[in-house]
Amino acid sequence: MSKAGIDFMNAWVRENVASSSYGRGSEERVDAYTAECLDEAARQGVTRQEIEEDIGDVGGYIRDAMDEAARAELHSDSAEDE
Template sequence: MSEHAIEFLRGWIGEKVHCQSSEARIEKQAETLARECAAKAAEVGIPLEDIQEEVGDIQELIASRLEEAAEADEQQQAPKAAE
């Protein structure tokens, strides 16, 4: 994948992917964000195939990032709940 495509995907995920609490919401959000990402990539001249060649299914990647964000948020909330 081109360096331009990698930079685009990293920046886009960092901007759009935020914590979600339930698995159902994560999957729905991942589906929506994957469509948005593909459309935005096309707008800037990056074929979806270039991205998928490097990372596989972008919906799965986004879902994984959403899950990581939710887990990190839960870990941050746990100490506050104990106080």
Template sequence: MSEHAIEFLRGWIGEKVHCQSSQARIDKQAETLAKECAAEAAEVGIPLEDIQEEVGDIKELIASRLEEAAEADEQQQASSKAAE
């Protein structure tokens, strides 16, 4: 994958992928975000194939990032409660 495609995907995920609370919401949000990412990548001249060649299924990647964000949020909330 080109450096341009990598930079686009990293920036896009950082901007769009935020914590979700349930697995059902994560799956739905990942599907929506994957479609949005593909459309925005195409607008800037990055074929979806270039991204998928490097990372595989972008929906799965986004879902993974959403799950990580949810876990981090849960840990932060638990730490805050423990500190009280």
């Protein structure tokens, strides 16, 4: 197992996943992000198999990242209100 998959995914999520993409239609957004992510990975020579060996299901990883971004935004908004 190499770290290529996890390194790619972490960088891709940082650059592409934002809480603003969450909400209505989020499953469609997960599907679109997954396709975009795998296309970019292929262009960089990282296979889906490498990614899934490192992180598991790509769509699930992206969904978790979207959830985390939404939680972070909520936390940030509530901290600003104080």
